[in-house]
Amino acid sequence: MNEINQLYQKHVEHELTLSQTKENALLHKDKVEIKILAFLSDLGNVADQSQCFSFWDKYAKVDSNELKEAYINGLQMLLSVGFELHVDALKNQIELENNLSLPQQFLKVYESVLKIKTTFNFEDYQNSIEDYFSLGAKLGFSFEDILAQYQHTFR
Known part of the structure; x- marks a missing residue:
């Protein structure tokens, strides 16, 4: 099993321990939208912490x-x-790097989400995950750093 899937x-x-209801089989578009909004708020916090727009x-x-903490929250x-x-x-991603600037990568994540x-749909979600990990790489985080910090969060 690949690392991203793990x-x-x-x-x-x-998530399953948090929600023990049978409603999990249904797609709740309102919940998806609320969580997208929460993610965008977290993304803004990452941008703020990165100071990438403070020219x-x-x-x-x-x-x-x-x-890193703000990134993991996102x-x-x-x-x-x-x-x-x-x-x-x-799916595991092959390549994290691209030639976008850091502000452009933030905007790409925003647009894909x-x-x-x-x-x-799944493809758009997978693209968002890949864009977010590319952002992490641009911020200087290796996949191993992200995985270790994320696992530390759930201890």
Whole structure:
């Protein structure tokens, strides 16, 4: 099983312990939309912590621990969106790097997540996951860093 799917399966187990109702078989579009909104809020927090748009403050200091924590909070919410969409498994991504700037990558994540809101399909969700992990790479986080921090969150 690939690492991204392992991470997602761990999150599904966590979600299932939180919601022990039989309603889980239904797609609740309202819940998906609310979780997308929560994710976008988390994404904004990651952007704020990264200081990538603070060109007017050349001395803005980035706290890498707070940045990583904000990123993991966003990852948790994005995985929660997948749970609401009833995603069974995630594909492993081959390449994280691209030639977008950090602000462009934030916008790409934003756009790909908003697309889920209209389509509710797996391919758009998978693209959002890949875009978010690419953002993590641009922020300087290796997949191993993300996995370790995420697993630490659920201990």
